[in-house]
Amino acid sequence: MIALSLAEIAEIVGGDLRPAAGHDPASIVSGVVDTDSRQMTPGGIFVAKPGETTDGHRFVGAAIENGAVLALVEHPVDEAISQIVVPDVVVAIADLARAVVARVRASGDLRIVGITGSNGKTTTKNFLARILQDEGETIAPIASYNNEVGAPLTMLRITDTTRFLVCEFGASAPGEIARLAGLVHPDVAVELMVGLAHAGGFGGIEETARAKAELVAAAAPGGTAVLNLDDPRVAGMAPLAEEQGLRIVGFGQGPAAAVRAAGIDVTASGTSCIVHVDGQELPLRLQVLGAHHVNNALAAIAAARALGVAPADAIVRLETVQLAERWRMQPMGGAEVRIINDAYNASPDSMAAALRTLAQITGPDERTVAVLGAMSELGETAGDEHDRIGLLAVRLNIQRIVVVGADARRLFLAAVGEGSWDGEAVHLADADAAFEYLQGELRPGDRVLVKSSNSAGLRFLGDRLGESFS
Template structure:
């Protein structure tokens, strides 16, 4: 974070200094909410969680080097006491971003947000110093914490924005007003909470509504291949830039093809020219993510050749998102267990099949180890059934459904589609899946592990790698 005196922070947040001998003392480190992450000069924000109260760690944070605590009550060490720590953190983030004048790029969508954010960050780093959301810290706490990492030399600030209801994104854009807003897609993630795709589109479109007008530099980057996203152009005063495979897209892909390893290759077209791209990521769904990143980079003035080079060199920055590791015995583990929704499940299954083609000559098989998808509401049975059926239609060799009711729906969908015998199986938990896989995997097999984050199915992938010892990513 930029250096601010404790008096300035108190003024910005509407707080009251407490036990602060010298209000002129300045911060010089990051703002953190975990006392274990404190560095000299940090500001420690104390949140009251469901199981842990950050105020109990205030003394430890100051002892570790924090200059003060942003707190809801006096804590016996230097503190700025505020009515609401979350709102105070947001006010601090907004002030810092406004003072820096950093270009804020915000993105949202039902699927692919984190992978696309990571691509944008890696591309823009070729252009100028860039700060971006780590992992999926895209809510009312994670977003300001990311914004507060910006310093005087930060040129681009890339912020992922999540939503679980109407008004969430509008609130986030109020904390860090974006100049460029990217909407990837409108799918069925969290449809149980929203009630339908139209409501999801309403929520995601809050991003483009928050953009400045075209005359003030506002740009809405929209997916031309998603009709609900394309229609958002009518909800913004900003300039619209379309990306996708549609012929009228400003940034588009042609000659899309897959490498033998299952990595997409295509020709990237922008208004300034075209260049070839071969991604290091796995799965054709990353073409759309790459085009979104390219569109943002184009808006920010990067030439097409530089964009293509950066995309071709970009990798996976966030854990458990299509992490591909080949074991010493020739078995490939694809850990995509961070989260799941119907769209990302379908994309991952198609990626699995494409990757499996490379091992078929050696007798390799494809394994889909799938768990429940959360927050689908009344659509849950139909969506799980559809994923099970798709696994059969794509000719996935083995489906292992892990868990209870929702997993049984996955397995039933596969069974009703014609997956009998040992082609699909329902197991009770992650350990049962590990035991099954350890007894049956053979060289050339490719194993996809995917479920909603709450399921913790990454344990399957990690156990399979720990046993054999993984080597570098493919």
């Protein structure tokens, strides 16, 4: 974080400053800001956030041991550290992030990109960060720091020399993206897609589209809206972007896209296409698996282009990315049994894309195995969407369908109803049962997809399989 005095921080967050012995209101802090005491480093600011299972106030002492010099708290704690007492530490870090970003923006050349969408946010964020880091100091979220806590913590990592801040905005209810994007008003707003992820929280697909459009509404006047023209609901955000005075750059595979892909080819070693942009035809060879990552790459190229990076340079840098993120289409295992661990999260769209990728990368002498768990937060559409994925798996000729957990049972029943019987589809109670079954079932030549929402916990099953068959 930039250097601020204790008094300045207290004023920004509207808190009651209680300096420790030897500190006074003018004392300067500039260390890392985090809710995890284990991540503290000398000079850090610890945010004592109450949680569902524990309370950050219990870990102020541990934060001190790791170097914290200031704690944001909701009630005073009996520890030898300067404290700022606020009614709500989550609101406080948002206020602090807004002020810090505004100061850096006013005094430097900071450019900000906001990314949202039902799928692909983290991959696109990583793609764009890789492109921009060769242009100057770039801050981007760790993992999926895209909520009311993670987004401000990412913003607070900037310094006076940061040139690019890449923000990822997730949401499970209306208004959340507006609040987060409103902290920074991005220069470039990237809209990836509108799908059924978190549809239960929004109440339906049209409500989801309106929530995603909050990013366009929060963009800085004179900025750029990067829109996926392959998605009608995203393309429909163009009038709003025009009202906001934004320049519109479309990406996708249709002829209207300014950054367009053609000739997509998916293999077990990567994904290739030709990128059409500015009258050029540029070959792109991603090491990341899956045709669905092409649009994520196009979005990153378009956003970087809006920031002055030549598409040819962006492509060279994208081709060095070996992994989108841990647990996202992550190749594991060995030469004989290949595991693709894509179980960090799942929606109907990402589940379908992963299954299609599995079918595309498996050779004629190899066998497809899909290990599937529940998709969460789908609300009243959950049953139908699990049915649809079960049907798709059979129609893609996935040869073994291993369904894990009670919440995914409808997926199994749909697969059986579509014709996946006689042991081709099995339903197992939990990850341990699935691991035991797969230990005896998998054989050389198998290509195995592990896919579920985070809550199903199958990412750890994917790790176990990857280690077992390495």
